[in-house]
Each structure stands twice: as C-alpha cells, then as structure tokens.
Amino acid sequence: MAEEKQDKSEQFVCSACGDKHPQERETGCICRCPEIIAELEQCMPCEEEIYDVSELFRVLGDLTRAKILFALSQREMCVCDIAEVLGMTQSAISHQLRVLKQARLVRYRREGKAVSYSIADHHVKTILSMGIEHVAE
Amino acid sequence: MAEEKQDKSEQFVCSACGDKHPQERETGCICRCPEIIAELEQCMPCEEEIYDVSELFRVLGDLTRAKILFALSQREMCVCDIAEVLGMTQSAISHQLRVLKQARLVRYRREGKAVSYSIADHHVKTILSMGIEHVAE
DNA sequence: TAAACGTATGAACAGATATTCATATGTAAG
DNA sequence: CTTACATATGAATATCTGTTCATACGTTTA
Structure with missing residues (x-):
C-alpha cells in the first residue's frame, strides 16, 4: 500500500532543478x-561564526x-x-563603555584620574561609515 | 568676591589645546x-541620521x-x-521577515502560493561580509 | 465552492536590556 | 591620611523583543 501510494505520482517537478522528488518534506x-x-x-556559516557576527x-x-x-571616531x-x-x-x-569594551570595539587607558577611550581599530570605523553610507542612500 | 574667586587661579591648563579655561563645566x-x-x-551627526544607523x-x-x-545572500x-x-x-x-522588510533589507514577490524573499541590494551583502571579515580577524 | 497549502499576524509570555540610583574603587592633591 | 574627583558597578525597574500558539488571509486545485 505504501508502495502504491508512492507509485501514484506522489511526486512533483521541482521548480529549482527540474527533477522529480517525493513529497517527504516536513513542512509540506x-x-x-x-x-x-x-x-x-x-x-x-557555523553557528559560532554567525553568532559572533x-x-x-x-x-x-x-x-x-x-x-x-x-x-x-572623532577623537x-x-x-x-x-x-x-x-x-x-x-x-x-x-x-x-563596558559593553563596547567586552566587544573589543574600544580601547582605554588611564590618564591620571581620568580614563581615555578610543576606537579599537580602523575596521570599526569602516563598518560605522558603511552604515552611514547605507542610511544616507 | 566673584571677581576675586576668578582671579584666584580658578583656571587650569587645558590638556587638549594648552589654553587656560575657567572651571565652568557642569560635570566637573x-x-x-x-x-x-x-x-x-x-x-x-543629527539625531535622525544616527538613529537610522x-x-x-x-x-x-x-x-x-x-x-x-x-x-x-546565497539564493x-x-x-x-x-x-x-x-x-x-x-x-x-x-x-x-517582517522586521527585515520594514528595514528594507529584503525584497519579496509572490510565486503562486509561495512568497519568495531575496536580499534588497548589494549594500546589505557588503555590510554582512564586512561583519564576517571583522569577526574572522 | 470547498479543501489544501503557504504565509501573515495578533496576543501572550519569557527573557533580554538600558537607564537610574546608590555606592565602591582608584587616583591625585592638600 | 583625608578630601575631592573620575570612573566602575551591583541592584532595581521599566521597556523592549523574540518565539509560540492560534487563527486569519490569499492562492491554487479539485
């Protein structure tokens, strides 16, 4: 019976590759x-890499x-x-700043009582300006 | 008296520009x-632009x-x-997908019963790959 | 027209998160 | 050592957000 069901054209022409496939997808x-x-x-990409992004x-x-x-990024x-x-x-x-530190997006150094923060690397600036560019369209 | 206070070296040498300024900052x-x-x-940048970014x-x-x-980005x-x-x-x-649609990061079109989604423009792909690049280091 | 299928959406809930407040830590000056 | 100042941080709170569940909508097919 299961055989009969399969034979009875429980197949479809795949719109992507043109072949015929049985309807065995979970989602339907x-x-x-x-x-x-x-x-x-x-x-x-692997779970870890995509998570980091x-x-x-x-x-x-x-x-x-x-x-x-x-x-x-100015100073x-x-x-x-x-x-x-x-x-x-x-x-x-x-x-x-703590969050930015943990994400390694900023650096810091003590200057007497004060603590001076700065952008960690040029990569961060680049991504930021990409964002501005995209928004400005 | 206010005059006296000002005269009595209520000033400091600015580490940034080398000039002397009165201590009038709100934060101290x-x-x-x-x-x-x-x-x-x-x-x-103006509030709106930075918000959009x-x-x-x-x-x-x-x-x-x-x-x-x-x-x-694959298909x-x-x-x-x-x-x-x-x-x-x-x-x-x-x-x-609704969120991505509202942010104009994806496009969509009906194909019969199904709805096909795709990346809105190459800018999005670029920003994505910048992210991967940064994470990969 | 009815049934089947793919998608969209509102309500609800759990978990995440940004700010505030109070206070601790670290540094310099008197 | 005490005081003043710049910064860091824990707790509390209000808000935001992602997923689930149930269900509605839109299209195709029988």
Whole structure:
C-alpha cells in the first residue's frame, strides 16, 4: 500500500532543478527541492561564526553606543566628556563603555584620574561609515 | 568676591589645546576644554541620521535575522524553505521577515502560493561580509 | 465552492536590556 | 591620611523583543 501510494505520482517537478522528488518534506512545502535545502544548510556559516557576527551588529545597534562610537571616531575622550557631549549621565555612559569594551570595539587607558577611550581599530570605523553610507542612500 | 574667586587661579591648563579655561563645566571634569566639547557636539551627526544607523545595525544584530540574511545572500528562497534550513518554525521566520522588510533589507514577490524573499541590494551583502571579515580577524 | 497549502499576524509570555540610583574603587592633591 | 574627583558597578525597574500558539488571509486545485 505504501508502495502504491508512492507509485501514484506522489511526486512533483521541482521548480529549482527540474527533477522529480517525493513529497517527504516536513513542512509540506514543495517549492524547492531537498537537494537545494541540503546544499544551503551546508554552505551556511557555523553557528559560532554567525553568532559572533550578529553579536557585533547587536552591540552597534544601540543609539547610545552608536553615538559613543561616533564621538570616539572623532577623537579620544574621557568618560565625563562623552557624557557631556551626548547629554547623558556618567553612569549610563560607563555601563555602555563596558559593553563596547567586552566587544573589543574600544580601547582605554588611564590618564591620571581620568580614563581615555578610543576606537579599537580602523575596521570599526569602516563598518560605522558603511552604515552611514547605507542610511544616507 | 566673584571677581576675586576668578582671579584666584580658578583656571587650569587645558590638556587638549594648552589654553587656560575657567572651571565652568557642569560635570566637573576638566580633562578637556569646553571648545573641544562644543566642536564635537557640532560634528556629531543629527539625531535622525544616527538613529537610522543604529536601527540598521539593530536589525542585523539578531541571530535569526542574520541567519536569514546569510541564507538569502546565497539564493532567493520562500518562507518555509528558510524555516527548514534554519530549523525554525514558519511563524518565527515570518515575523522576522517582517522586521527585515520594514528595514528594507529584503525584497519579496509572490510565486503562486509561495512568497519568495531575496536580499534588497548589494549594500546589505557588503555590510554582512564586512561583519564576517571583522569577526574572522 | 470547498479543501489544501503557504504565509501573515495578533496576543501572550519569557527573557533580554538600558537607564537610574546608590555606592565602591582608584587616583591625585592638600 | 583625608578630601575631592573620575570612573566602575551591583541592584532595581521599566521597556523592549523574540518565539509560540492560534487563527486569519490569499492562492491554487479539485
């Protein structure tokens, strides 16, 4: 009976490769063939790599942090000056600098009582300006 | 008396410009001069522009959406195929595609019952690959 | 027209997160 | 050593956000 079912044209012409495939997809969707699904699954980056990328963008994707990075892309600054430029509290800035530090997007060094922050590397500047460019269209 | 106070070296040598400035900063920090603060405030992008940039990165900064964009950067795909490749439900993918649509990062077109999604423009691919490059180091 | 299928969406819930407040830490000056 | 100042941080809170579930919508086919 299972045989009969299979013989009774439980197949469809794949729109992607032109071949015929049995309807064995879990989702029920038959618009693409299983081979192509498998191929895509194969060429996807590994979980860790793709997580790191989304993590990078997540850190950039906050208004306060974006402002901080813009300011630091102009010049090295201490915490309270960043706070003044952005019109925010020292505590809020400090918390966000911690996030940026952990993501290795900024560097810091002590200068007496103050701590001076700066952009970690030119890569960060490049990604930032890519973002501006895209938004400006 | 206010005059006396000012005369009594209520000034400091600015480490940035070498000039002397009165201690009139609200935060109390005197590590940078007011002129430089003002200059930075001036060269900061307008609120709307910087918001749009952070918004762009915010949308990219989610694991599921990053995966979707990676998949779509390989080929145009329908919703249920994306769901299968990522091993997630159709609903979850559809909700995220809505976010990507609103951010104009993906395009879509009906193909019979199915809806095919694709990357909106090459700019998106570029930003994505910049992210990968940065993470790979 | 009814059934099947692919997709979209509203409500609900759990988990993440940004700011505030209070306070601790580290450094320099008196 | 005490005081002042710049920064860091833990706790609390309000807000945001991603997934699930149920269901509606739109298209095709019988």
